[in-house]
Amino acid sequence: xxxxxxxxxxxxxxxxxxxxxxxxxxxxxxxxxxxxxxxxxxxxxxxxxxxxxxxxxxxxxxxxxxxxxxxxxxxxxxxxxxxxxxxxxxxxxxxxxxxxxxxxxxxxxxxxxxxxxxxxxxxxxxxxxxxxxxxxxxxxxxxxxxxxxxxxxxxxxxxxxxxxxxxxxxxxxxxxxxxxxxxxxxxxxxxxxxxxxxxxxxxxxxxxxxxxxxxxxxxxxxxxxxxxxxxxxxxxxxxxxxxxxxxxxx
Amino acid sequence: xxxxxxxxxxxxxxxxxxxxxxxxxxxxxxxxxxxxxxxxxxxxxxxxxxxxxxxxxxxxxxxxxxxxxxxxxxxxxxxxxxxxxxxxxxxxxxxxxxxxxxxxxxxxxxxxxxxxxxxxxxxxxxxxxxxxxxxxxxxxxxxxxxxxxxxxxxxxxxxxxxxxxxxxxxxxxxxxxxxxxxxxxxxxxxxxxxxxxxxxxxxxxxxxxxxxxxxxxxxxxxxxxxxxxxxxxxxxxxxxxxxxxxxxxx
DNA sequence: CCATTTATATCGCCC
DNA sequence: GGGCGATGTAAATGG
Numbered sequence: 442x443x444x445x446x447x448x449x450x451x452x453x454x455x456x457x458x459x460x461x462x463x464x465x466x467x468x469x470x471x472x473x474x475x476x477x478x479x480x481x482x483x484x485x486x487x488x489x490x491x492x493x494x495x496x497x498x499x500x501x502x503x504x505x506x507x508x509x510x511x512x513x514x515x516x517x518x519x520x521x522x523x524x525x526x527x528x529x530x531x532x533x534x535x536x537x538x539x540x541x542x543x544x545x546x547x548x549x550x551x552x553x554x555x556x557x558x559x560x561x562x563x564x565x566x567x568x569x570x571x572x573x574x575x576x577x578x579x580x581x582x583x584x585x586x587x588x589x590x591x592x593x594x595x596x597x598x599x600x601x602x603x604x605x606x607x608x609x610x611x612x613x614x615x616x617x618x619x620x621x622x623x624x625x626x627x628x629x630x631x632x633x634x635x636x637x638x639x640x641x642x643x644x645x646x647x648x649x650x651x652x653x654x655x656x657x658x659x660x661x662x663x664x665x666x667x668x669x670x671x672x673x674x675x676x677x678x679x680x681x682x683x684x685x686x687x688x689x690x691x
Numbered sequence: 692x693x694x695x696x697x698x699x700x701x702x703x704x705x706x707x708x709x710x711x712x713x714x715x716x717x718x719x720x721x722x723x724x725x726x727x728x729x730x731x732x733x734x735x736x737x738x739x740x741x742x743x744x745x746x747x748x749x750x751x752x753x754x755x756x757x758x759x760x761x762x763x764x765x766x767x768x769x770x771x772x773x774x775x776x777x778x779x780x781x782x783x784x785x786x787x788x789x790x791x792x793x794x795x796x797x798x799x800x801x802x803x804x805x806x807x808x809x810x811x812x813x814x815x816x817x818x819x820x821x822x823x824x825x826x827x828x829x830x831x832x833x834x835x836x837x838x839x840x841x842x843x844x845x846x847x848x849x850x851x852x853x854x855x856x857x858x859x860x861x862x863x864x865x866x867x868x869x870x871x872x873x874x875x876x877x878x879x880x881x882x883x884x885x886x887x888x889x890x891x892x893x894x895x896x897x898x899x900x901x902x903x904x905x906x907x908x909x910x911x912x913x914x915x916x917x918x919x920x921x922x923x924x925x926x927x928x929x930x931x932x933x934x935x936x937x938x939x940x941x
Numbered sequence: 942c943c944a945t946t947t948a949t950a951t952c953g954c955c956c
Numbered sequence: 957g958g959g960c961g962a963t964g965t966a967a968a969t970g971g
Contacts, residue, residue, distance in 0.1 A: 442802065443741060444802035448694075468722075468743055470722075472694040472805065472807045472809070482963095483818060483964055484964095485817040487815045487816070489813060490811030490813040491693060491807070491811050492809065492811060493720060493745065495743065498758065505745065507747060507810075508747055509747070509768060510765060510952095511952080517760040517966065518758060518760055540964080542964070553694040555805060557757075559742065559756075563738035563739060563740040565764075567734070567949085568735070570733060570947090570948090621947090625960070625961090626960075631877070634883075732949040735949080761966065764949090765949085767952095821962065871963090872964095875944090875946095906943085
């Protein structure tokens with residue numbers, strides 16, 4: 442069977458089950474009352490409570506409270522997870538280096554532990570990303586402005602990368618920055634930096650921020666700096682072959 | 692008992708267990724072979740494989756593959772999770788609005804399902820954040836530069852917030868931007884934006900970026916724009932009362 | 942390995 | 957609720 446469960450193990454039985462799971466590369470899920478301590482980029486402490494703990498064979502460790510999308514504490518893959526008994530409690534310790542961090546979980550009561558010998562060869566397929574937006578713009582520059590020609594994609598500059606370097610109908614160079622989501626002031630900053638850099642060699646250069654939307658504050662910042670905003674909400678997702686619905690409608 | 696398990700339920704038994712868990716506000720963990728579809732800000736599809744599914748009473752839904760820190764698919768809290776039977780399979784559907792998104796998981800084989808009636812009243816306590824760095828600087832401005840006086844914290848400007856507005860020994864205004872981590876080009880952008888804005892009313896204004904470190908590229912950008920970099924690695928974490936180690940050393 | 946950029950970013954704050 | 961900035965951001969990508 443792919444999943445095996447031990448109900449309410451004592452610390453010794455828990456540590457034995459956890460060690461066996463780590464050795465065999467299984468995914469471990471634990472329901473327990475525990476306290477958690479984090480030391481690393483910051484320091485943190487979580488007092489006793491009921492949580493779901495998950496340890497994966499790649500070193501991933503997650504502590505989930507009963508609410509919230511993000512784990513309250515975690516360790517990304519690449520480190521190690523160990524199970525030990527200490528002062529009568531089972532303890533799970535997840536560690537890594539670079540940066541040096543550790544999450545230590547003291548389990549005061551283990552309600553149950555599940556070992557899952559999971560096999561998963563599938564990879565996630567996604568469409569609608571910023572990379573696809575770039576492809577769309579490269580193929581359809583006239584959607585941004587009549588007569589616009591793309592000269593270069595991902596052009597490197599002294600201070601960073603420009604999404605597109607283009608030329609308008611009059612032959613004036615145009616620096617284009619593309620965002621898949623609503624434009625922020627940081628995006629405005631980025632574009633301004635590239636334009637000012639290019640202006641050192643050609644002060645006729647124009648700057649263009651392309652995004653599905655932008656706040657008034659961002660639009661004002663662009664206007665005040667003679668930069669263009671182009672609203673591009675749809676970029677032919679269907680045409681790019683968005684994954685067809687594979688599951689029956691609910 | 693806080694955790695209850697059903698081994699290898701058929702679709703009907705699974706849906707019944709899931710509905711009971713959702714009704715009672717329990718955390719549900721499922722080991723299953725399943726396929727997953729996401730529709731929302733992008734579209735995605737994940738073919739059949741073994742995964743750990745977690746549904747929380749606040750509407751959080753997670754799909755975890757056997758490796759990796761982040762769930763391959765998820766829904767944040769605030770939405771709803773439903774369990775249904777469809778074409779002989781159990782199906783979990785997580786939905787929300789604003790933005791309108793859905794994760795649909797078709798369970799081809801359920802290895803087991805655990806219901807966890809978790810009680811957790813604790814909140815995570817953290818120290819070493821950027822907010823604490825601000826407090827430290829406000830109390831110790833001389834660490835940045837001899838004679839520096841903080842005039843205002845989080846000063847609002849037309850284009851955004853300045854971390855500190857200060858005055859140096861000569862009475863020249865100084866705009867200070869603080870980062871807890873290594874400074875990036877975006878942080879340089881931010882500072883430059885504030886300084887240029889302030890320069891409209893007083894062109895003597897100075898700009899200062901405070902961070903534990905910065906890449907050469909960032910330092911060069913700062914130099915080229917007559918902005919200062921102040922390296923501030925330690926900011927009295929201990930003095931601010933970092934949480935004492937609560938757990939025995941491992 | 943370092944630096945940069947993206948993300949279904951999420952989260953929290955304040956208007 | 958929108959706008960804006962921080963995050964133990966993590967992860968991918970390129971040098």
